[in-house]
Amino acid sequence: MRIGVPKEIKIHESRVGLTPTAVRELSANGHQVMVQKNAGFQIDLSDDKYLSAGAEIVETPQEIYAKADLIVKVKEPQPSEIPLLREGQVLFTYLHLAPDPTQTKGLIDSGCVAIAYETVTDSFGGLPLLAPMSEVAGRMAIQAGAHALELDQGGRGMLLGGVSGVPAARVVVIGGGVVGTNAARVAMGVEAHVTVLDKSIHRLQQLDFQYGSRINTVFSTVDAVEEYVATADLVIGAVLVPGGAAPKLVSRELVSRMNRGAVLVDVAIDQGGCFATSRPTSLADPIFTVDGVVHYCVSNMPGAVARTSTFALNNATLPFVLALANKGYHKALTDDPHLRNGLNVYRGRLTHEAVARDLGLVYMPALELLAGR
Numbered sequence: 001m002r003i004g005v006p007k008e009i010k011i012h013e014s015r016v017g018l019t020p021t022a023v024r025e026l027s028a029n030g031h032q033v034m035v036q037k038n039a040g041f042q043i044d045l046s047d048d049k050y051l052s053a054g055a056e057i058v059e060t061p062q063e064i065y066a067k068a069d070l071i072v073k074v075k076e077p078q079p080s081e082i083p084l085l086r087e088g089q090v091l092f093t094y095l096h097l098a099p100d101p102t103q104t105k106g107l108i109d110s111g112c113v114a115i116a117y118e119t120v121t122d123s124f125g126g127l128p129l130l131a132p133m134s135e136v137a138g139r140m141a142i143q144a145g146a147h148a149l150e151l152d153q154g155g156r157g158m159l160l161g162g163v164s165g166v167p168a169a170r171v172v173v174i175g176g177g178v179v180g181t182n183a184a185r186v187a188m189g190v191e192a193h194v195t196v197l198d199k200s201i202h203r204l205q206q207l208d209f210q211y212g213s214r215i216n217t218v219f220s221t222v223d224a225v226e227e228y229v230a231t232a233d234l235v236i237g238a239v240l241v242p243g244g245a246a247p248k249l250v251s252r253e254l255v256s257r258m259n260r261g262a263v264l265v266d267v268a269i270d271q272g273g274c275f276a277t278s279r280p281t282s283l284a285d286p287i288f289t290v291d292g293v294v295h296y297c298v299s300n301m302p303g304a305v306a307r308t309s310t311f312a313l314n315n316a317t318l319p320f321v322l323a324l325a326n327k328g329y330h331k332a333l334t335d336d337p338h339l340r341n342g343l344n345v346y347r348g349r350l351t352h353e354a355v356a357r358d359l360g361l362v363y364m365p366a367l368e369l370l371a372g373r
Contacts (some may be wrong), residue, residue, distance in 0.1 A: 001325040002032045004068025006061040007039040010075045012283040014042035014306035017072035017093070019314045020053035022321065027054030031325045034058050034068060043307040065089075070324055074313065075300060076103055087111030087347065090329045092321065094118055094133075095344055098245040098358040099272035107345045113329055117313075119243045119352060120320065120342035127242060129320070129342070131178050132312035134267075136302040138182025138238065141265045142171070144296050145234040146190070148263040148287060154294045156261030158233055161191035168193045172228045174220065174249055174274065175238035176203045179267050183236045188214050195228055225249055230257050237266040237274040243344075243354035245272040252276045252290075260292035269297045333370055340366050 003026060005017045016039045018026070023033045033055045037047060047057045058064055065071065065084035073093035077085065082103070085091060088111065095116035097104045107114045117129035127134075142160070149155035149169065162168035171187045173180045176198035187194045188211065197220040198204055204217040218224050229235055229250055239246055246268035255264070255277050266278040273279070277290040280299040288295050302309035320339055323332045333340045343366045344352045356363035 001070055001328070002034065002068050003070045003072060003321070003325060004064035005033065005035045005039055005055075005072055006064050006081070007036040008074055009061075009078055009081070010300065013075050013300055013303045015074040015303060015310045015313065016040040016043065016045060017074055018321070019310060020045060020049040020055070022314045022318050023050055023055045024053040025318060025322065026325060029322060029326060032056065034064050036061055036064055040310075043310055045310075070321075070329070072317075072321055074310075076100070077106075079106075082106035082110060085110040085112040088113065090115065090324060092117070092317070092324065094270075096270045097344055097352070097355045098243060099270075101359050104345070104350070104355065104359060104361070108348055108350060111348050112345065113343070113347060114345035115324075115329075115333075115339070115342040116243070116344045116352075117317065117342065119344065119354075121242075121338045123338070126178075127240075128338075129313070129316050130240075132316050133302045133309060134178035135182050136305060136309050136312060137267050138179040138236075139186050140301050140304065141179070141183045141236045141238070141267050142186040142190070142192075142234075144286070144298070144301070145171075145236065145263050145265045148265070148294045148296050149234060149261070151261075153287060154261065154289050155263055156233060156259065158261075160187065160234070169233040170231060171195070171234045171236070172197065172232040173236045173238055174225065174229075175236075175240065175268075176200065176207055176217075177238065177240060179240070180236065180238035181207065183238060183267075184211070184215060187234075192234075195232075197224055197228065220249075226254055229254055231259070232262060233259065234263045235265070235275075237264065237268050237278075239268050239274045240271070241354065243352050245358045246274045248274060248276045250275040250277075255293050256291040258291075258293050261294065263294045263296065266295065266297045267301065269299050273297060330370060333366065340370075346370075 070090045151157035195216040268274040350363040351366040
């Protein structure tokens with residue numbers, strides 16, 4: 001199979017779809033890999049490293065999209081990239097379609113086969129291709145929040161862990177999944193006062209058993225969110241509805257009652273955000289303030305540590321890329337229900353129920369479409 005890796009063009013995005021190690025694996029399996037010139041330059045993955053791994057270096061994205069059977073990316077295709085997709089071509093990347101009707105229409109109109117990293121599942125009920133970036137984003141959320149709490153960023157002028165005789169900051173994490181757990185771990189590591197809210201008693205029990213008295217676990221209700229967010233110094237939004245838009249758990253009115261200089265970090269912003277006052281920002285201009293509360297809503301947080309993120313992502317995606325390349329997309333999707341859960345668009349039809357629900361569109365189950373070829 002001919003596999004193409006274009007250079008990411010979203011602002012401040014330096015991750016790359018395949019590492020030289022992944023290219024070597026694909027080459028060893030008899031596949032041709034084309035990588036756009038300087039695709040990995042920013043993270044010290046030179047063209048020479050890709051050449052040594054067996055890749056062909058090409059100058060333009062147009063050449064990659066024109067020749068490749070499978071496109072492997074990191075971020076959703078940008079407006080200039082969508083017209084390059086063609087019918088039957090496989091696109092394997094993060095898509096986050098629920099809050100993005102324009103991209104969804106573009107993919108449907110292209111006739112491509114679009115598989116979203118974020119909705120691929122595993123036998124444990126997890127999201128294995130979202131998990132590595134969730135780890136990164138969760139840990140980064142505390143770094144970003146700690147910086148935003150500094151006075152020159154508009155924050156309260158607080159040190160997360162406090163010092164002798166001065167209380168630590170109150171960190172509230174909404175959601176106890178991969179993002180929330182990693183955020184809590186880092187916050188505990190700097191000795192902040194950490195509370196995690198989640199609707200799963202089982203998950204709260206796991207966190208309580210793992211971290212004991214270092215963490216405060218609370219069952220998430222409207223009352224609990226209001227009580228803990230209103231007095232928090234730093235709030236991490238870490239909720240997820242697989243494939244769907246994030247619920248708005250913190251209202252505008254609640255934000256207005258928070259302490260001046262408190263910080264909200266919305267890790268769910270890729271899926272529309274879980275704070276009513278959130279709007280997407282970039283790494284170049286990450287912060288804005290509403291009612292005196294600092295908001296950090298960067299939609300590609302892992303892009304700030306692109307080298308770590310690229311290797312972590314490739315560790316997770318490579319088995320699926322190999323399956324798509326070795327079997328062809330039809331057999332790979334038919335054989336593996338977990339990969340099939342990642343199928344969002346199939347040759348002009350929407351195939352993911354949560355995306356269809358949020359966008360008010362009609363969908364058709366993937367297995368039915370695959371059965372009809």
